[in-house]
Amino acid sequence: MPEAPKNTLKPTTDYNLELKNKKTLQFIEDVTSNADEVQKKVLEEILSRNAHVEYLQTRGLNGHTDRETFKKTMPVITYEDIQPHIDRIANGDTSPILSSNPISEFLTSSGTSGGERKLMPTIEEELGRRSLLYSLLMPVMSQFVPGLDEGKGMYFLFIKSEAKTPGGLVARPVLTSYYKSTHFKNRPYDPYTNYTSPNETILCPDSYQSMYSQMLCGLCQHKEVLRVGAVFASGFIRAIKFLEKHWRLLCNDIRTGTIDPQITDQSVREAVMKILKPDPKLADFIEAECSKDSWQGIITRLWPNTKYVDVIVTGTMSQYIPTLDYYSNGLHLVCTMYASSECYFGVNLNPLCKPSEVSYTLVPTMAYFEFLPVQRNNGVTSSISVPKTLNEKEQQELVDLVDVKLGQEYELVVTTYSGTSKTLSL
Known part of the structure; x- marks a missing residue:
């Protein structure tokens, strides 16, 4: 499997601005033109480094790092599903609950999505x-x-x-x-x-x-x-x-x-x-x-x-x-x-x-991205309700980054290096 381009693009002073811009634009070209392989590598890296954390162990992933097992095993979740784990971390539990890396701080949501600020655990990197x-x-x-x-x-x-x-x-x-x-x-x-x-x-x-x-x-x-x-x-x-x-x-x-x-x-x-x-x-x-x-x-x-x-x-x-x-x-x-x-x-x-x-190009080294299609009922758009666990048919509805279709609406699902897995983006 090809190596995914690393997040190592940093400003330096030993080359001119034109060359720096050229390298930056080439980085974008590399990761987006090879997006599926990059995404596979990102997921493998996230799962391998977090293989022994409590959340993945209780979901029965058993150390697997391949995309197929991940899709079959891991359910799409919402913030409320992992809130008990977050509360434990917030209260001082330092065991590897969601991430093998120490949680460095919590990032707070604006509160606009549900009226109450949510705590997102993050790591230093x-x-x-x-x-x-x-x-x-x-x-x-x-x-x-x-x-x-x-x-x-x-x-x-x-x-x-x-x-x-x-x-x-x-x-x-x-x-x-x-x-x-x-x-x-x-x-x-x-x-x-x-x-x-x-x-x-x-x-x-x-x-x-x-x-x-x-x-x-x-x-x-x-x-x-x-x-x-x-x-x-x-x-x-x-x-x-x-x-x-x-x-x-x-x-x-x-x-x-x-x-x-x-x-x-x-x-x-x-x-x-x-x-x-x-x-x-x-x-x-x-x-x-x-x-x-x-x-x-x-x-x-x-x-x-x-x-x-x-x-x-x-x-x-x-x-x-x-x-x-x-x-x-x-x-x-x-x-x-x-x-x-x-x-x-x-x-x-x-x-x-x-x-x-306005449209945005997702940079595939940031996290592992999946997309949950949005259903239309008589012309009215409504999000698919997310159950605690998805059956096989519902799991298949999740679409990978390179398989999204033009004109279709999706909810973005992210699995991050911080350990939050298959979470609907707020």
Whole structure:
């Protein structure tokens, strides 16, 4: 069996950007053109390393690592099915229940899928997979928008509150986990991850101070900004509304070269002062633009070199498209990646497409993917109900990554390196 390409694509400084992009794009080509063999290898690796964990032993897999046995033996499950195991881990049980690797933390869901936050166990090495997926985004984007290495990205990124389980494990959102990791904080220089926001402003736990300082830094570097964004469309619009409310304070800071006293986080103040210098001309320019009756095109007016807005505008976020078009003068709205708390999935290989046409290419090294067809009853779409155990016929309904059919709707089922097996993605 051919070796699956490993998750070892890392930024380095010993070759030029063009060659780095070429290698990244070749990686995507390699793993997607050989997707079925890669998926077999991924599943084999997941099952072999976790062969002795409690969950797999109780399901009778008996050390088998082949896809056929896995499909016959392992049922599709929901979060509720493994919640008792998760509760044991959360309460301090360190035995290999779901994973042979130690559970490093819990990632919390947004709560939108069921009204209550769910805890997804994860292992340290998953940070490497998330970093890998992030490293694919800009080489793809650079095929469509040249020169992105010649400026900066103004992204509004935030951490959220975290908690500890009774057993002492941290529980926090996946992005908070990533931003607080050494993968993000100590990332090597890369022109594509050159942001206007210093790490200290992103990692500030006070949401007002974080937003204010990130906006201030973005305004100070307005000519260097080539792309703007946030994770979700709603988050970016919140940043524009913040500017609309606080531009006078921001202008005063830029005019005087001082930071508003409300910003009390010392690490934030020190980081911002490395960027902020007295600039009355810039302050006058911002004041003139923000004082106008209309804020139409405010993004391209204040950040004139911006080429696109990088935000998620699919699903429930599509309601914000008209507002973003208004503020950006119709710049491309780009959705670059597909990810969730339990797994990062794939990238958009046609990022300048219309929001209504967004599709993602799953990167087959991220996890083992299966697809549960969605039934249609008299034209109405409904998900297949998932029983505790599937009979042979129902098991056969699961479709592998390379066998999905164009036009058919599916529920995504993931088996991850963290040990969560055949779980319906939230």
